[in-house]
Amino acid sequence: MFYEVIHSALPPLLKAVWRPRVFGVGNVPKNGGVILASNHLSFVDSVVIPSVAPRKVVFLAKSDYFNGSGVRGTAQRLWFEGLGMLPVDRDDTQAAIDSLQTALQVLGRGEAFGIYPEGSRSRDGRIYRGRTGVAHLALTAGVPVVPVGLQGTEHIQPVGSTYPRLARVTVKFGQPLDFTGRADGVPLGRARREVTDEIMTAIQALSEQEPAGVYNDRAIEA
Secondary structure, three states, X not given: OHHHHHHHHHHHHHHHHHOXXXXXXXXXXXXXXXXXXXXXXXXXXXXXXXXXXXXXXXXXXXXXXXXXXXXXXXXXXXXXXXOOOEEEOOOOHHHHHHHHXXXXXXXXXXXXXXXXXXXXXXXXXXXXXXXOHHHHXXXXXXXXXXXXXXXXXXXXXXXXXXXXXXXXXXXXXXXXEOOOOOOOOOOHHHHHHHHHHHHHHHHHHHHOOOEOOOOOOHHHOO
């Protein structure tokens, strides 16, 4: 219920403020489990994508956002829950593993799940190598992957800033990628790597970022 309340008010407000340019909305399947795999430039990416997507998109968010106390903590928790986000402790190895199971449950219910294969947001504007969790989800759940390219969200809330700013944002939804049968007769690790690289290539084509060629170091994201 709270999701419906937030989602009925937030997208029109954000579109009026940020005036996002959105392309390829029709590429997002209207029904059934689907993964939206995006580049990651800013904290607000998880607000922008659900605001312009044609259906509810579930993202995982740091559990800290759900554990605050008092009026502010309650408001923050309701805000993130209203956006369709689920809490995960990213500093707990077992919790990170469990988060993949949570994602599979979301996909199994026929919902859309949003993920950033780079892991952490880019601080230098380049796009980093994808981690294979996205391929694990796609191959295990047997669902399509829609690549998403974001441009300009890093200007909404730059690293170190407290409040969002006005910025022009572009969101591009690419053609769905179908990986049915890609793991047949291929070592699973190799299949996951190849699928992940294909997904990242599609994302990079949409975001037009310079490839970094290495993994993003999550330790720098304080």
